[in-house]
Amino acid sequence: MEYLDFELPIKALQEQFEKACEIGQDSEVDVTETCKQIKLKLDNKKKEIYSNLNAWQRVQLSRHPNRPYTLDYINAICGNTFMELHGDRNFGDDKAMIGGLGKINEQSFMFIGQQKGYNTKTRQYRNFGMANPEGYRKALRLMKKAEKFNLPIVSFIDTPGAFPGLEAEERGQGEAIARNIMEMSQLKVPVIVIIIGEGASGGALGIAVGDTVMMLENTWYSVISPESCSSILWRSWENKQTAAEALKLTATDMKKLKIIDKIIKEPLGGAHSNREKTFEIVTKTILAELEELKKLSPEELVQKRMQKFVDIGVYNE
Incomplete structure (x- = not known):
């Protein structure tokens, strides 16, 4: 440990x-x-x-090396029913973005999420959870497939950001993320989003437009990481703790600002301290949210989802 x-x-x-x-x-x-x-x-x-815990300590917990990643959740939730699907049918298969079909009880879902590695070799293989454009296009292809067959979508967010390399920009990183945001806002099936670790920048937002957006207790969600914010404002990473507090990136802050809908309580000590209990809590939360979303028609889902994001940042004085 x-x-x-x-x-x-x-x-x-x-x-x-x-x-x-x-x-x-x-x-x-x-x-x-x-x-x-x-x-x-x-x-x-x-x-x-x-x-x-302060904001920086929660950031540290979200990056804990023993913390469960997307495939850990999917495999625990679905057992042997999960079937991973590959490729964007355009360029290639991004290993940082995974997706596929799985069942919880008798209900089928389309699961999407960023996947990090467990050691040096797998971290390089997964590109540290930083997806390229083909990753976002793969995610969109699978979400549109879910819409076609009327399957609810569950999206797990855990990324330090979209891959910022030259080749990613050449293949249209910004366009891929922007298109996902637009298309997700109009999906006619329930979309449940859960931030299970790091939720950084457009890399997270590219698969985070949902009817219900939730965060595990010890996660963060922000336009920029504390280290990057510190390096921009102070030309050094030394002020990352100050930056973390100023960014208001914790689950509690996000709930107060109405960026997310719900905080999922973690076992004492964090998700990594009792993985089985965490998986159980997340499974129950997904099923409970789906029951509520099933009450809405496809048109109501789209209308409420779009209105929720339009209302972000709007205040009445």
């Missing part, structure tokens, strides 16, 4: 707890009461730390 800098007090208590339990198993000394006391301290310390 890897620990972030602000989690070090938890690490110390966890090691004490494991050591005490080990002593109890290897000897005849009764350490039951000691273990209970340490466990109580550990639980209280977790509650203290995770209930007072």
Whole structure:
């Protein structure tokens, strides 16, 4: 288990707890009461730390190396029913953007999402979750296919941004993202969007126009990352914590600003601390949201979705 800098007090208590339990198993000394006391301290310390996280700490949690990625959610939710689909039928297959058909219970869905890697080799293979234009065009192709067969769409967001390379610009990165935003706003099937990690810039927005947009508790959603914001304003990454606070990028901030509709509570310690519980919560949330969206006609879905995004940033004084 890897620990972030602000989690070090938890690490110390966890090691004490494991050591005490080990002593109890290897000897005849009764350490039951000691273990209970340490466990109580550990639980209280977790509650203290995770209930007072600042914006930068939530950014760190969203990038935790043990945090589940898109395919982890899909495989856990769908089991062996998921069938990945490939290619944009124009240029190629972008490994940073995945999509395909899967079932939750007996309900079929089209799943879309960015996928990061677990180690150096797979991170390079997945291009660190940064999609090229063909990735967004693949996502759009699959979403239009879902519309044709009247299947609800679930989009998982986890990207540091769209790939900014020269070749991506040559193949129309901006156009691909803009077209996705336009086309998604007019899809006649339910679209459920969940930010499961990083939600940066147009790279996230390119698959994030939905009827219901939700964020897991320890994720962020912003036009720019704290590091990039700091480098622009202060010519250095040293002010990334200040930038994170100023950007108002946490789930709580996004809910207050009405950019998202709902915050999905994570298990104590973050999604990586109890992956199975996180998958269970996300599955129940998807099914509950779909039941509500099923009550709307295709025309009502489109109208409400477009109006929701038109209303962003509008204030009455």
